Structures are given as structure tokens and as C-alpha cells.
Amino acid sequence: xxxxxxxxxxxxxxxxxxxxxxxxxxxxxxxxxxxxxxxxxxxxxxxxxxxxxxxxxxxxxxxxxxxxxxxxxxxxxxxxxxxxxxxxxxxxxxxxxxxxxxxxxxxxxxxxxxx
Amino acid sequence: xxxxxxxxxxxxxxxxxxxxxxxxxxxxxxxxxxxxxxxxxxxxxxxxxxxxxxxxxxxxxxxxxxxxxxxxxxxxxxxxxxxxxxxxxxxxxxxxxxxxxxxxxxxxxxxxxxxx
Numbered sequence: 001x002x003x004x005x006x007x008x009x010x011x012x013x014x015x016x017x018x019x020x021x022x023x024x025x026x027x028x029x030x031x032x033x034x035x036x037x038x039x040x041x042x043x044x045x046x047x048x049x050x051x052x053x054x055x056x057x058x059x060x061x062x063x064x065x066x067x068x069x070x071x072x073x074x075x076x077x078x079x080x081x082x083x084x085x086x087x088x089x090x091x092x093x094x095x096x097x098x099x100x101x102x103x104x105x106x107x108x109x110x111x112x113x114x115x
Numbered sequence: 116x117x118x119x120x121x122x123x124x125x126x127x128x129x130x131x132x133x134x135x136x137x138x139x140x141x142x143x144x145x146x147x148x149x150x151x152x153x154x155x156x157x158x159x160x161x162x163x164x165x166x167x168x169x170x171x172x173x174x175x176x177x178x179x180x181x182x183x184x185x186x187x188x189x190x191x192x193x194x195x196x197x198x199x200x201x202x203x204x205x206x207x208x209x210x211x212x213x214x215x216x217x218x219x220x221x222x223x224x225x226x227x228x229x230x231x
């Protein structure tokens with residue numbers, strides 16, 4: 001299995017621009033998670049989906065952030081407009097039947113720099 | 116509410132010596148516990164987990180962890196450290212008793228530095 005695939009791996013953008021991060025979860029996994037990692041705040045859960053439906057988006061920092069999962073094999077995290085404080089590593093992760101204690105598998109991350 | 120604590124920001128150990136990375140947790144029921152490792156510029160990789168059964172759990176790369184319910188701890192251990200073990204280690208917990216859809220809570224991470 002190819003694992004969780006994220007793109008782009010690195011992105012540098014100017015403040016005010018729209019940023020779209022993409023994720024392909026592991027085939028067959030029914031949970032998908034978006035995390036953000038920064039030095040100051042550590043690893044934060046932004047939102048997660050079950051069977052393509054958003055379950056908990058309480059971690060999304062503000063309305064500039066949105067996430068979608070149009071089908072079982074694709075999800076996006078969008079920031080519009082981007083700000084320098086959004087600079088972080090964004091991880092997508094997936095899991096099979098998370099409620100039974102199954103493991104979350106992480107992608108390699110999208111390293112975002114907003115200048 | 117569930118929580119997990121990693122009391123040490125950094126642990127230094129000489130190559131060949133045993134290593135321990137500490138983790139304590141707080142949940143209302145019996146926890147699911149996990150350890151992940153993050154190498155520089157990489158994503159988190161699963162090392163091992165405790166769900167039920169034997170308190171000593173063995174995982175990848177020679178790591179193991181011991182679930183101690185009375186001390187609410189789940190320390191990560193390895194008998195002989197390698198320089199290549201140098202990385203950031205995360206403990207995580209989930210309380211399966213609370214019901215509904217539940218998030219996993221990650222610790223703040225412990226940087227392990229193995230000195231040649």
C-alpha cells in the first residue's frame with residue numbers, strides 16, 4: 001500500500017493567496033483526519049471525517065479554513081486568504097474503524113510557508 | 116476529558132545504553148495508548164499500541180512499552196539505543212468509554228537524542 005499521500009510537499013505563498021492542500025487516504029480507510037503541527041502549539045487536530053462526512057471541525061482555527069471530502073479517496077484543506085501565522089506543517093491521516101482502536105496512519109505532510 | 120503528558124521535552128542517552136521516554140495519561144475508562152515517532156521532515160510513524168491484554172507491548176525497531184494502570188503510565192523503552200533512534204516521540208491516548216466519535220489526544224512530544 002502506498003500509504004497516505006499528500007500534495008504539495010512544500011508550498012511557499014504570499015499572504016492573501018489561496019492555498020489548497022490535498023490528500024489521498026489509504027484505500028479502504030473510513031476515517032480521515034487533518035492535523036496541523038507548529039513549534040508553539042504542537043500537533044493539533046483540525047477536522048476529521050467519517051465516510052466522507054465531517055464529524056468534528058471544532059479544531060478549525062477560523063472561517064478562512066475549510067475542508068472537504070468529495071469521495072472516499074480524496075480530501076482537500078483550503079486556506080483563503082492565507083496569513084503568515086498559518087505557516088505550519090499540515091498532516092493528513094487516515095484510519096480504519098478508528099472507534100475500535102485501530103491505528104492512525106499519517107502522510108508525510110505539507111510544509112506551508114506564508115510570506 | 117482525556118489527556119496525555121510527556122514530562123520531558125528532551126531525553127539524551129548514550130548509544131548502547133537503555134532508553135526510556137515517559138508518558139502519563141488521564142482518561143475516565145480503560146485507555147487505548149499509542150506511541151508514534153517522527154523523524155526530521157517526515158510524518159508520524161506508528162510504533163506500537165496498547166489496547167488490552169499483556170501490559171508489555173512490543174513494537175517496531177526494537178521498542179517496547181509497558182502499560183501501568185496504577186501509575187497511569189505508558190513509558191516507551193528500548194534496551195540499547197541507536198543513533199538512528201534520534202527523533203521526536205509522541206504518546207497518544209483515546210478513551211473508548213466516552214462513547215460517540217472520539218478524538219485521539221497527542222502529547223507534546225519528547226525529542227530523543229542518542230549520543231554516539
